[in-house]
């Protein structure tokens with residue numbers, strides 16, 4: 001029995017290498033994006049790095065090799081070419097992308113703009129997920145511990161229900177399958193997403209359940225897990241800084257409801273922490289800190305600095321500063337009773353969990369800050385995305401959530417959006433022109449990217 005299982009394993013391993021090839025109808029040309037690698041102090045000693053951006057494979061046209069026939073259309077798979085995962089993997093190829101016309105993604109020197117709804121010739125695209133690359137075939141890897149990551153963001157065009165997210169996940173620098181990083185493969189995160197059409201070079205068609213409220217998405221039997229550091233999840237109303245831990249920090253595949261997370265009915269059954277330990281000023285009772293006309297004024301661009309204090313594979317603290325109009329603004333001190341400190345440490349997370357009277361604590365259960373540190377030590381890929389939320393209308397970020405909780409209950413109010421806001425059908429029709437702009441990325445040792453007071 002043992003040797004047979006072994007043999008099967010090696011057959012699968014071989015088929016993985018050939019899985020998810022590429023089509024030839026559209027040349028893949030990545031938009032260029034520059035960023036700054038800093039050293040010294042105060043942001044004056046930075047050199048320009050020439051990077052590029054790639055859109056995730058899940059947004060791309062998936063069709064029969066050498067034929068225009070769709071392998072995946074809307075939210076369902078072709079029943080013949082994708083009658084099983086292995087067949088589908090060899091029959092279907094992923095295409096190059098027209099970044100601006102199809103996906104509403106544009107760059108200009110150090111700035112990346114993601115548009116929310118883009119009406120192309122063949123389809124209407126909703127949001128996007130992009131990765132920063134080192135070269136055409138390789139993701140840029142970041143080792144965050146002991147370093148700080150700084151960027152400018154314009155969230156002024158992001159209303160309730162949208163999330164302009166900049167974060168890091170423990171993906172492989174080369175992506176997955178034959179298509180590799182060049183085509184934006186290999187995604188994983190702390191929700192162990194099951195909405196991915198391909199995982200590890202193999203289709204996720206078997207058992208696919210089309211979404212009831214998303215014309216473009218569904219959920220397969222397999223999911224892709226890895227640790228996730230959400231530096232920035234935000235719109236013009238609310239913002240959150242959130243590490244998510246995992247039992248295994250680098251990519252690991254999960255199966256069905258054992259994946260847990262957003263895409264499973266068993267949210268806490270998976271190997272990762274779907275909730276995270278979040279620092280959201282509004283949720284911590286500081287309701288006048290972040291928003292239009294507030295201390296950090298989201299009607300205009302500003303700079304976001306995030307420091308990852310520690311060394312080696314030890315992460316002691318995650319610290320946040322903002323810079324706007326030349327003024328450095330520290331994260332505020334929480335007003336919630338029982339939580340002190342304006343930065344994230346393991347103790348801070350423990351206090352938040354207790355103060356908010358949570359009945360689960362998945363961040364700690366899956367390794368907490370130690371797990372996050374292990375993920376960072378492996379090297380992480382930078383993700384920049386814009387999305388709306390077909391599961392919870394983004395109310396966990398910008399409204400009162402769960403919606404039946406009294407807003408005065410600790411941790412229930414996360415922003416001042418109504419509990420009826422953020423319905424994807426509404427935001428996609430009413431806020432089609434929404435967009436987010438990320439620019440001036442700077443990275444280097446603590447103190448190297450900005451003038452710290």
Ligand SMILES: *[C@@H]1O[C@H](CO)[C@@H](O)[C@H](O)[C@H]1NC(C)=O
Pocket residue numbers: 064067068069080081091
């Ligand atoms: C896949 O689709 C092509 C049309 O593009 C068709 O000719 C072929 O028979 C299909 N293959 C299978 C196995 O159904």
Ligand SMILES: *[C@@H]1O[C@H](CO)[C@@H](O)[C@H](O)[C@H]1NC(C)=O
Pocket residue numbers: 311312313314
């Ligand atoms: C990490 O922390 C542990 C325990 O606090 C300590 O023993 C170790 O020396 C630290 N390692 C580094 C590289 O800082």
